[in-house]
Amino acid sequence: MLERLWADGSLALWLSSFAEMFFDEKVNDVVSEFVREKMRARIKDPELCAKLIPTSYGFGTHRVPLESNYLEVFHQPNVEIVDVKASPIVRIVPEGVMTADGTVHELDILVLATGFDAGTGALTRIDIRGRDGRSLKEEWGQEVRTAMGLQVHGYPNLFTTGAPLAPSAALCNMTTCLQQQVGWISDCIRDMREKGLKVIEASKEIQDQWVAHHDEIANKTLVVKTDSWYMGSNVSGKPRRLLSYIGGVGTYRQKCADVAASGYSGFRFA
DSSP, rough: OHHHHHHHHHHHHHSSSSGGGGGHHHHHHHHHHHHHHHHHHHHHOHHHHHSSSOOOOTTSSOOOOOOSTTGGGSTTTTOOOOOOOTEEEEEEEEEEEETTTSEEOOOOOOOOOOOOTTTTTHTTTTTTBBBGBBBHHHHHHHHEEEEEEEEBBOOOOOOOOOOSSSSGGGGGGGHHHHHHHHHHHHHHHHHHTTTTTOOOOOHHHHHHHHHHHHHHHHHHSSGGSSGGGGTTTTTTTEEEEEEEEOOOOOHHHHHHHHHHHTTSEEEEEE
């Protein structure tokens, strides 16, 4: 089964194989070692294997990439791998990059790929203020909380898409998930206009309930036990919480539909 999924060349091994991989360490160990063996067969060089094959986390708990001949590139004579975890970059110098061990790696071109502030960054870069001048950046700097990733308590009429604690933050086909969220928001605004309402705000209760539901599901998985941008680990000082709802797109859509069908229970209007 694993061989067939691997040969498919898609994300099937990650997303369409064994759900237990995300919950059971023994199952995850089997799948992870299978993938590592595939990588060893391609890399061969023991030193490169030690640097390129991850062993500190299980397969599927980080974002899984697709590639073509990526590992083979490290065998080229014009390619040198530098472990910046062992010796971090300390400064950019005229000749290239200097690492902590004092080595200057001469470069003609430097491509910056330094990570990103997933889920929260786009909104915390804006000075969004809510009731009584409260700051979204400051609140999310303490703890990341939303009501279904659609609103934040204390910020009336602030609708969000691609925000934390919804599948659209990372764990879905983003275009499809954003379309669903925009549809929900559009329907909500239309319903408000028909009723002559001008203000909507997520109550503290619905936000607390959603965060508790989100965490209950997330904490059953192995994803929360590893450091990744899924958990905000790549940004120093960022509160630790799985940024994307992992309960499934279908479940999320149904919960959104149920809230709308109930007359937006948990949301306050004026």
